[in-house]
Amino acid sequence: MSHYTEDELSAYALRPEATDNRQSVEQHVSNCGDCRDALDIIEAFDTALHDPLPWQVAESMPARRNAPPALLDQARAIASADARARELVMPLVDSAIRFRQARIDDDPRFYTLAVIRLLCKVANGMHERQPQFGLVLADTALSIARKLPEPLKARSAWYAGTAWKERANALRYVGRFKEAGEALDRAEEAFESDDHVEPFDLAIVAYVRATVYFRMERFDDAIVCARSAAATFHVYGDTRRYLSALLAEAGGYYGADRDREAVVILERVATLARAAHEPETLARALANAASCYTRLLEFSKAAAYYDDAIAVIDDLDIPTESARLQWARAALLLDRGDFDEGLAGLERSRLQLSQLGMANDAALATLDLVAGLLAADQPERVAGLCRGITLTFSSEGMTRSAKKALAYLAEAVAGGQVTPEEVRHIRGFLERLPDSPHEEFQQIQ
Ligand SMILES: [Zn+2]
Numbered sequence: 001m002s003h004y005t006e007d008e009l010s011a012y013a014l015r016p017e018a019t020d021n022r023q024s025v026e027q028h029v030s031n032c033g034d035c036r037d038a039l040d041i042i043e044a045f046d047t048a049l050h051d052p053l054p055w056q057v058a059e060s061m062p063a064r065r066n067a068p069p070a071l072l073d074q075a076r077a078i079a080s081a082d083a084r085a086r087e088l089v090m091p092l093v094d095s096a097i098r099f100r101q102a103r104i105d106d107d108p109r110f111y112t113l114a115v116i117r118l119l120c121k122v123a124n125g126m127h128e129r130q131p132q133f134g135l136v137l138a139d140t141a142l143s144i145a146r147k148l149p150e151p152l153k154a155r156s157a158w159y160a161g162t163a164w165k166e167r168a169n170a171l172r173y174v175g176r177f178k179e180a181g182e183a184l185d186r187a188e189e190a191f192e193s194d195d196h197v198e199p200f201d202l203a204i205v206a207y208v209r210a211t212v213y214f215r216m217e218r219f220d221d222a223i224v225c226a227r228s229a230a231a232t233f234h235v236y237g238d239t240r241r242y243l244s245a246l247l248a249e250a251g252g253y254y255g256a257d258r259d260r261e262a263v264v265i266l267e268r269v270a271t272l273a274r275a276a277h278e279p280e281t282l283a284r285a286l287a288n289a290a291s292c293y294t295r296l297l298e299f300s301k302a303a304a305y306y307d308d309a310i311a312v313i314d315d316l317d318i319p320t321e322s323a324r325l326q327w328a329r330a331a332l333l334l335d336r337g338d339f340d341e342g343l344a345g346l347e348r349s350r351l352q353l354s355q356l357g358m359a360n361d362a363a364l365a366t367l368d369l370v371a372g373l374l375a376a377d378q379p380e381r382v383a384g385l386c387r388g389i390t391l392t393f394s395s396e397g398m399t400r401s402a403k404k405a406l407a408y409l410a411e412a413v414a415g416g417q418v419t420p421e422e423v424r425h426i427r428g429f430l431e432r433l434p435d436s437p438h439e440e441f442q443q444i445q
Contacts, residue, residue: 003035004028006042013042015240037079044078078114085114093122096133105143113152116141116159123166131173138166158201161190165205172212180212203232207241210248214255223252243269243281247288254292263292283312287325290332299336303329323352327365334368339376346372360430363389367427371420386413391430398437405429405441 004012004025012019019025029035088110092099104110123137141163148156164187171180184205191201210226213219230245246269253262266289273282290305306329313322330345346369354362370385386409393399405426412418425444432439 003032004038006038009035009039010042013039040079040083041075044075044082081112081114082118085112085118089115089118089122093137096130096136099133099140100136105140105147111144111148111152113148113156113159116144116156116163119144120159120162120166123170127166127169127173131170135167135170135174138163138170142167157190157194158198161187161194161201161205164190165208168205168208168212172208172215175215177212177216181209181216184209184212199232200236200238203229203236203245204241206232207245207248210245210252214248214251217255219252219256222255223249226252239272239276240278240281243273243276243278243285247281247284250285250288254288257295259292259295263289263296266292279312279316283309283316283321286312287328290328294328294332294335299332302332306332320356320358323349323356323358324361327353327361327368331368334372334375339372343369343372343376343378360391360393363391364427364431367423367430371423371427374418374423375420382418383413386410393433393437395437398433401437401439401441402430402433408441408443 008025009029012022012025016022016026029039089104092102092104104115119137119141123134123141126134126137142160145153145156145160145163164183168180168183168187171177171183187205188202191197191205206225207229210222210229213222213225226245226249230242230249233242233245246265250262250265250269253259253265266285269285270282270289273279273285286305286309290302290309293299293302293305306325310322310325310329313325326345327349330342330349332342333345334342346365350362350365350369353359353365366385366389370382373379373382373385386406389406391399391402391406393402409418409423409426412422422444426441429439429441
């Protein structure tokens with residue numbers, strides 16, 4: 001096939017996830033030396049310019065072919081260092097075991113800035129699937145940064161900052177929030193010690209910090225960090241990150257029970273995400289706005305937002321997310337006293353969730369249905385539904401706690417004394433269990 005143009009490769013380099021034919025580009029580039037070299041130069045050029053650029057600057061940049069020769073030389077040097085780093089590192093990162101055994105931080109061939117940057121890039125793509133391996137990659141990058149010989153070490157501040165940031169990302173995914181916060185402090189120090197401090201880098205640190213604070217339930221701090229990150233991303237014209245930071249700010253307000261302030265931001269995000277064709281972000285904003293309106297007891301607005309969110313998610317064909325939203329919508333209908341539609345919706349949801357293999361969610365939806373049937377004064381099927389509930393947890397301790405709660409429920413049902421509040425109490429306990437595995441079940445007082 002014919003080669004890709006510089007413009008096409010530039011667009012891919014800038015935002016691979018937004019490239020329509022991403023797979024064909026990646027497949028072509030992995031087989032075609034010419035396009036691989038062209039892409040290397042493009043990526044290196046952006047690095048040489050210390051990317052990313054505020055959009056005002058980016059707009060006024062001359063085309064690459066008119067760039068000053070010194071800059072092009074620098075870009076070529078970076079491209080060849082990147083290619084060398086890829087040859088050394090990529091064969092080792094298919095397997096975490098092989099990577100550990102290679103002990104590359106004891107091997108001076110790996111002591112380059114390009115290797116640090118590549119390890120960070122691989123780590124960044126790893127956190128979601130294998131956060132423990134992401135952590136090893138980031139820590140290896142940090143170890144190399146400490147061992148760099150001069151004069152490389154004098155130029156390594158940005159690279160060390162990036163490695164600390166990836167360490168924080170990995171720690172966040174494995175739930176070690178306090179250490180993640182410490183790693184972010186180190187990232188910030190490193191970025192600030194560089195000759196050229198890029199506000200964009202500090203904004204990314206602030207954004208990750210906001211998500212860590214959210215998980216630590218430090219909601220006011222999360223709001224401050226997310227808002228400052230959003231302001232910077234806006235200046236840089238990075239719409240996707242800007243909207244993510246706004247979502248994080250809204251999350252802080254939601255966590256702090258300031259639903260009114262959260263919903264103002266979420267509605268703005270929804271409008272912007274629709275205009276920018278960012279459907280995932282749009283769906284999250286709509287679903288979160290629905291949760292806010294539910295807590296504000298504005299049920300018809302909440303239902304309308306769930307309908308909108310479900311439509312967007314169904315277009316994206318994400319059945320698990322669709323099932324969760326339909327479940328939330330049915331629970332909302334019950335809350336507002338619409339028993340017929342609410343109970344029918346929960347009935348559908350629990351089957352849907354279980355067919356999708358989401359067994360614990362199906363169990364929680366069944367408990368919602370049980371609470372609804374009791375509230376609607378239709379107790380006939382309650383005992384049968386309760387007997388069918390099973391949950392699976394990763395530890396024996398959690399499984400034991402869950403069994404204790406379910407045994408209490410079975411006993412209360414058998415005694416004919418069970419109330420919707422008790423069922424919701426048990427449901428709340430089971431839902432929290434994965435996040436607070438040491439909580440003991442206590443019956444409602
Ligand atoms: Zn080609």
